[in-house]
Amino acid sequence: MRIGVFDSGIGGLTVLHELIKKYPDNEYIYYGDTANIPYGTKTKEELANLADKIIKFLISKDAELIVIACGTISSNLYDEIKDKYGVKIVDVLSPTINYIKQNNLKNVGIMATPMTIKSRTFEKHLSSVIGVACPKLVPLIEKGEFNQELEDAVKEYLQKLKGTECIVLGCTHYPLVIPIIQKYSAIPLINMGKCLVDTLNVNSGSTLHIEIYFSSLSDEIITNTSSIIKETKGIQERKL
Ligand code: DGL
Numbered sequence: 001m002r003i004g005v006f007d008s009g010i011g012g013l014t015v016l017h018e019l020i021k022k023y024p025d026n027e028y029i030y031y032g033d034t035a036n037i038p039y040g041t042k043t044k045e046e047l048a049n050l051a052d053k054i055i056k057f058l059i060s061k062d063a064e065l066i067v068i069a070c071g072t073i074s075s076n077l078y079d080e081i082k083d084k085y086g087v088k089i090v091d092v093l094s095p096t097i098n099y100i101k102q103n104n105l106k107n108v109g110i111m112a113t114p115m116t117i118k119s120r121t122f123e124k125h126l127s128s129v130i131g132v133a134c135p136k137l138v139p140l141i142e143k144g145e146f147n148q149e150l151e152d153a154v155k156e157y158l159q160k161l162k163g164t165e166c167i168v169l170g171c172t173h174y175p176l177v178i179p180i181i182q183k184y185s186a187i188p189l190i191n192m193g194k195c196l197v198d199t200l201n202v203n204s205g206s207t208l209h210i211e212i213y214f215s216s217l218s219d220e221i222i223t224n225t226s227s228i229i230k231e232t233k234g235i236q237e238r239k240l
């Protein structure tokens with residue numbers, strides 16, 4: 001199966017990584033919109049235009065299934081776009097919300113981008129949720145700046161989630177800083193990419209093939225991509 005996966009940058013690679021682990025016999029086309037990152041502070045209209053271009057690009061690459069590997073697009077636009085393109089589209093929030101419901105988790109903390117928190121999507125489906133917007137994280141993670149500034153930001157956001165029983169990593173960039181989060185908190189973490197792959201039904205059948213496109217490419221992106229999914233071949237710059 002040809003599966004398109006997209007995000008604003010390298011964060012969605014954490015979802016691609018989970019997909020490849022669970023469903024290796026597929027063809028993956030990844031698009032990271034690094035020229036327009038961060039998505040988390042854009043308007044809904046800007047997000048809709050960006051998502052539209054990327055989905056059309058992935059369809060032009062014959063994607064039969066599209067995975068929105070971005071919490072911000074999932075939370076703000078999934079209902080509007082899921083039936084719009086004649087191809088199956090899945091998001092990362094719905095399976096996460098189902099996981100929380102099925103496991104009857106209460107007192108759930110959400111770390112996410114400002115636009116995901118503003119959408120109140122988790123609150124609409126779950127009763128005891130505390131959302132914290134974490135605007136400093138994506139720009140630092142994307143640049144690969146795992147420095148004191150990033151640690152201080154993580155500490156600041158975790159402080160607001162003291163007393164919660166689990167924390168959703170509500171942005172797909174955040175699994176990249178799990179070691180830093182765990183340095184300051186022992187609260188169990190929920191990874192949306194894992195929730196997604198556990199509920200997805202994929203008809204495998206081809207051999208593993210990965211194509212990766214970024215709208216703006218840099219050496220850091222190539223290094224980060226290869227450390228997340230061990231892929232350095234076939235990374236291309238492609239503006240839409
Ligand atoms: N990985 C995106 C998400 O899950 C990051 C959004 C951004 O670029 O701010 O929300």
